[in-house]
Amino acid sequence: MKFLRLTNYFERLDATTKRLEMFEILSGLFKESNKEDIDKIIYLSQGQLLPPFLGLEIGMSEKLLIRSISDAAKTPTKKVEEIFKRNGDLGKTAEELITWKGQGLTVEKVYEEIRDVALTTGAGSVERKIGYLSSLLKGVSSKEAKYIARFVIGRLRLGIGDPTVLEALALAQGDRTLRPELERAYNLCSDLGLVAKTLLEKGVTGVRKFHVRVGYPIRMALCERLPSSEEIIEKIGKAAVEAKYDGFRVQIHKNKNNIDMFSRNLERTTHMFPEIREAVRNFIKADTAIIEGEALAYNEATGELYSFQITMQRKRKHGIEALAREYPLKFFAFDLLFSDGIDYTEKPYIERRKKLESLIKKDTIIEPSSLFITDDPKAIYKYFEDAVERGLEGVVAKRLDAPYSAGARNFNWIKLKRSYRSELADTIDICIVGYFKGRGLRARFGIGAILGAVYDPKTDTFKTVTKVGSGFSEVELEKLRKILDKIAISHKHARVDSLMNPDVWVEPHYVITVMADEITRSPGHTAGKDKEGIGYALRFPRAVGFLREDKKPEDANTVKEIIEMFGHQKKAKARPTG
Numbered sequence: 001m002k003f004l005r006l007t008n009y010f011e012r013l014d015a016t017t018k019r020l021e022m023f024e025i026l027s028g029l030f031k032e033s034n035k036e037d038i039d040k041i042i043y044l045s046q047g048q049l050l051p052p053f054l055g056l057e058i059g060m061s062e063k064l065l066i067r068s069i070s071d072a073a074k075t076p077t078k079k080v081e082e083i084f085k086r087n088g089d090l091g092k093t094a095e096e097l098i099t100w101k102g103q104g105l106t107v108e109k110v111y112e113e114i115r116d117v118a119l120t121t122g123a124g125s126v127e128r129k130i131g132y133l134s135s136l137l138k139g140v141s142s143k144e145a146k147y148i149a150r151f152v153i154g155r156l157r158l159g160i161g162d163p164t165v166l167e168a169l170a171l172a173q174g175d176r177t178l179r180p181e182l183e184r185a186y187n188l189c190s191d192l193g194l195v196a197k198t199l200l201e202k203g204v205t206g207v208r209k210f211h212v213r214v215g216y217p218i219r220m221a222l223c224e225r226l227p228s229s230e231e232i233i234e235k236i237g238k239a240a241v242e243a244k245y246d247g248f249r250v251q252i253h254k255n256k257n258n259i260d261m262f263s264r265n266l267e268r269t270t271h272m273f274p275e276i277r278e279a280v281r282n283f284i285k286a287d288t289a290i291i292e293g294e295a296l297a298y299n300e301a302t303g304e305l306y307s308f309q310i311t312m313q314r315k316r317k318h319g320i321e322a323l324a325r326e327y328p329l330k331f332f333a334f335d336l337l338f339s340d341g342i343d344y345t346e347k348p349y350i351e352r353r354k355k356l357e358s359l360i361k362k363d364t365i366i367e368p369s370s371l372f373i374t375d376d377p378k379a380i381y382k383y384f385e386d387a388v389e390r391g392l393e394g395v396v397a398k399r400l401d402a403p404y405s406a407g408a409r410n411f412n413w414i415k416l417k418r419s420y421r422s423e424l425a426d427t428i429d430i431c432i433v434g435y436f437k438g439r440g441l442r443a444r445f446g447i448g449a450i451l452g453a454v455y456d457p458k459t460d461t462f463k464t465v466t467k468v469g470s471g472f473s474e475v476e477l478e479k480l481r482k483i484l485d486k487i488a489i490s491h492k493h494a495r496v497d498s499l500m501n502p503d504v505w506v507e508p509h510y511v512i513t514v515m516a517d518e519i520t521r522s523p524g525h526t527a528g529k530d531k532e533g534i535g536y537a538l539r540f541p542r543a544v545g546f547l548r549e550d551k552k553p554e555d556a557n558t559v560k561e562i563i564e565m566f567g568h569q570k571k572a573k574a575r576p577t578g
């Protein structure tokens with residue numbers, strides 16, 4: 001496919017505000033793609049060069065892009081900056097300055113050229129990166145330049161999530177029932193490009209052959225929630241109850257001496273945990289293994305576990321070694337997905353656990369999560385209270401005979417957190433879909449409140465549930481506005497369902513955690529809207545922490561969860577538990 005053709009699709013995707021139309025455009029694009037470039041087309045549409053777990057960053061800043069445009073268009077950087085200042089979009093800036101026809105480059109060619117930019121690193125790489133990009137820009141038309149410019153600085157803003165791609169792929173094949181098969185393969189390899197390529201090359205039979213492979217992260221299993229231990233036992237019977245550690249989830253892939261780690265969001269996090277890498281190399285008694293657990297900072301002297309905020313400091317590029325000395329980590333292993341040629345994901349929890357324990361050498365920084373097995377709700381409460389006392393988040397109960405549910409949130413794992421037993425369940429993760437400018441004091445920050453939405457996997461849309469203005473410091477508000485302006489779009493995104501009209505719409509991209517006093521029914525929001533037009537809303541919401549970089553938009557809480565929490569909250573009111 002010609003790259004110009006792809007940009008025509010991008011333009012249409014950019015312009016649509018209708019979800020169905022978006023699916024049509026996208027499936028039209030996939031229908032037209034061939035097996036040579038479908039993977040690249042998918043990556044590019046999602047604003048990336050490769051799946052995030054491969055950790056390939058383009059490494060282009062606005063400044064470098066400005067210099068590349070200036071070089072290509074033979075225009076002083078000052079002039080480029082002026083135009084950028086005026087229109088606020090380096091894509092449009094490139095479009096305005098690049099006025100020639102272009103050489104009709106293919107998607108493959110453009111992809112390779114951008115990949116060269118990304119792969120150029122090390123000493124003197126800045127100039128070479130600029131050189132590569134400017135020579136690419138010299139060979140494309142203005143419209144192509146617009147999308148290349150946006151792409152290289154991570155501002156494509158199409159907001160196409162993984163479920164959208166899966167659905168559109170199935171649609172493109174003219175068979176929506178393919179979706180579960182595609183999803184299964186995706187859950188096992190976390191690479192949509194690879195799934196699509198396999199589909200076009202080998203058909204559904206090829207897709208069915210996907211299996212767990214060391215080095216390809218498996219999409220992580222997640223917990224459902226219930227408000228009481230009685231309900232947990234009622235639901236899954238005798239269960240393994242584990243401490244719920246509040247740290248950083250890590251999926252470790254061991255291939256002999258090669259160790260890789262991935263976050264909950266399937267980003268490569270290997271560099272963050274050098275001591276865990278060493279420990280896995282030395283103390284996991286298997287040549288190949290995929291192990292999951294929670295990494296947590298702790299006090300070596302007292303054994304006390306530190307808070308999430310302290311562990312999260314590891315999320316940086318430099319100074320890890322010093323941090324590792326100040327805040328050493330423990331790794332609490334809680335699942336085994338693969339070991340020495342055997343796929344454990346289909347095996348019952350209890351068997352996985354047994355094998356996991358047998359692989360871990362004793363008295364190292366790796367230890368199995370603490371656990372006990374019971375069918376007594378009272379014993380769970382006691383364990384729960386102890387866990388909370390020790391500074392843990394609560395407990396996770398696991399069904400003894402359940403397989404590992406890659407990429408799913410279901411009742412095989414059920415979390416019980418302290419807050420469920422008071423007024424409102426838990427904190428809620430919402431996706432930001434726009435913001436209001438704010439009046440009075442707030443006006444000077446240009447942002448007064450964000451519009452937050454929860455996710456509806458059935459329709460693959462984001463439905464609004466709250467406006468959040470409190471909980472942010474002044475510094476955070478300013479930072480937030482700047483960050484959001486970078487993903488601003490001129491109209492409501494096609495995957496957003498909203499009755500409210502914020503001053504600025506943004507691409508659904510960032511997740512934020514909020515606390516609220518209560519969930520109420522409300523006609524102002526679309527989350528859970530019934531026939532009468534009444535949805536659900538958060539009462540007195542306030543932000544806790546800043547953006548959740550470890551979550552994708554689709555990791556926000558779902559509409560179904562909000563409705564369930566509303567139900568739990570009613571029950572909790574009726575029955576003050578102690």
Ligand code: ATP
Pocket residue numbers: 221222223224242243244245246247248249264294334369396415
């Ligand atoms: P939360 O914000 O409550 O962590 P979440 O949406 O990130 O929610 P959940 O599915 O609700 O994820 O909870 C599972 C998370 O709890 C896992 O991602 C993992 O990081 C953490 N966790 C801590 N201890 C355990 C454990 N023993 N077993 C499973 N998950 C655990």
